Amino acid sequence: MSSQPESLRPLTDPVWMQLISGQKNVDLKFLAAKILLTSQKLKYSLHPSDDQLKKSAEQFRDLYLKRGHLPDAKRDIAQYFRREK
Amino acid sequence: MMSKLCSVKETRSLLLAGKTLILAGEEDALDQLPRGKWIAGTIPYFMTSDGGLLTKEQIFVTEVPEFVINQKITYYNETAIKRVYEDGYEKGFTILIIPATSKTHFTFALRAPSFPEFASKPLIGWISGVDLADLGKVSPKIYNGANAQKETDGAIGIHCQLPPNKEADIGIINIFSQGAGDVIEFPADGFSVTDALINGKKQDFADYLTVNKIDTRYPLVSDYSGAMINVSFQKVDVSAHHVDLYAPVFKNLKYKLATPIEDYVAGFNSELEKLDATDIFFSCNCILNYLYGKLEGKKTKGFVGPITFGEIGYQLLNQTLAYLKIYGN
Numbered sequence: 001m002s003s004q005p006e007s008l009r010p011l012t013d014p015v016w017m018q019l020i021s022g023q024k025n026v027d028l029k030f031l032a033a034k035i036l037l038t039s040q041k042l043k044y045s046l047h048p049s050d051d052q053l054k055k056s057a058e059q060f061r062d063l064y065l066k067r068g069h070l071p072d073a074k075r076d077i078a079q080y081f082r083r084e085k
Numbered sequence: 086m087m088s089k090l091c092s093v094k095e096t097r098s099l100l101l102a103g104k105t106l107i108l109a110g111e112e113d114a115l116d117q118l119p120r121g122k123w124i125a126g127t128i129p130y131f132m133t134s135d136g137g138l139l140t141k142e143q144i145f146v147t148e149v150p151e152f153v154i155n156q157k158i159t160y161y162n163e164t165a166i167k168r169v170y171e172d173g174y175e176k177g178f179t180i181l182i183i184p185a186t187s188k189t190h191f192t193f194a195l196r197a198p199s200f201p202e203f204a205s206k207p208l209i210g211w212i213s214g215v216d217l218a219d220l221g222k223v224s225p226k227i228y229n230g231a232n233a234q235k236e237t238d239g240a241i242g243i244h245c246q247l248p249p250n251k252e253a254d255i256g257i258i259n260i261f262s263q264g265a266g267d268v269i270e271f272p273a274d275g276f277s278v279t280d281a282l283i284n285g286k287k288q289d290f291a292d293y294l295t296v297n298k299i300d301t302r303y304p305l306v307s308d309y310s311g312a313m314i315n316v317s318f319q320k321v322d323v324s325a326h327h328v329d330l331y332a333p334v335f336k337n338l339k340y341k342l343a344t345p346i347e348d349y350v351a352g353f354n355s356e357l358e359k360l361d362a363t364d365i366f367f368s369c370n371c372i373l374n375y376l377y378g379k380l381e382g383k384k385t386k387g388f389v390g391p392i393t394f395g396e397i398g399y400q401l402l403n404q405t406l407a408y409l410k411i412y413g414n
Binding site for chain 1: 252
């Protein structure tokens with residue numbers, strides 16, 4: 001497998017919402033992502049609506065837009081999309 | 086990058102030379118400093134290169150490196166604290182200090198995950214405190230060196246912008262993990278608990294801890310997508326059916342009691358061995374680790390800084406060592 005990370009897929013990719021809803025679980029490396037993902041999953045569990053799911057997914061993806069170049073973040077991104085290769 | 090204990094005189098000299106400093110020390114020592122580019126919080130406990138130490142005369146000094154392009158010091162009150170993440174530079178880091186038991190401490194602990202841009206930029210910091218002998222007699226403080234003002238509420242932050250060739254990132258060292266026991270949930274967010282759901286069944290939480298002879302030196306632990314995040318016990322009052330905590334628990338999160346640690350120092354040093362401490366710019370460790378782990382005089386390899394009444398690594402942490410690395414050419 002290539003060591004290069006996947007480029008960041010758009011918000012329309014189902015993976016982002018699957019991560020928030022808990023349909024997809026991965027072993028994260030990036031501390032900011034671990035904390036943000038848990039807080040967004042918590043928000044969604046308290047307010048389970050399509051709107052909240054989209055907002056939470058967007059905020060989580062935004063973290064990688066800003067900091068996706070960091071080594072731990074790159075590893076996470078690769079994990080999110082690994083099985084779809 | 087300089088982080089070490091200094092005398093008041095040495096600290097004054099650094100400030101008069103125009104250095105930007107992040108400070109931790111006793112109130113009497115910090116009161117002697119001139120106006121300048123510094124922020125501070127009160128605490129007399131430190132991790133030093135010679136081991137854990139209580140000193141009321143010296144100040145722990147972290148110097149903001151020369152390569153930092155821009156910096157801004159901001160005081161936040163209880164309302165304004167919600168801006169702390171969005172105020173950070175897009176490429177940089179923020180160090181934040183909040184006085185223990187202040188309104189802002191509780192607001193930040195409970196609400197930070199709802200603040201705009203939460204966790205989107207590196208934000209590390211600590212909760213200021215006092216000598217444990219002065220608990221209840223003296224209030225923890227924060228300082229804004231620009232006007233040499235001290236406050237018992239609010240938060241003081243320094244936002245630093247990094248050049249293109251530098252990166253900042255936060256890590257934590259938590260020697261605790263979830264034990265194999267009961268799953269514990271809480272009906273509401275908060276620092277105080279009456280009832281808990283133990284494996285889904287409602288129980289008086291103080292009774293549960295007492296009947297099961299739980300050692301409350303060890304925290305509740307929640308699994309944040311792989312990061313173990315602690316909530317430490319402050320007080321268990323069986324007659325009042327009340328358990329007080331040093332950080333909030335959150336509704337819908339699952340907690341477990343921590344696996345007991347036989348040897349704190351070995352636990353820390355085992356984790357520290359895995360890390361390269363050379364790029365560490367700032368770190369802080371918890372007063373409960375200092376106390377329960379008997380860290381006075383004992384070294385935590387390469388990690389120096391204040392021993393605090395709570396750590397901040399994006400959000401409030403307990404019984405955790407938090408650190409900020411700055412790396413790049």
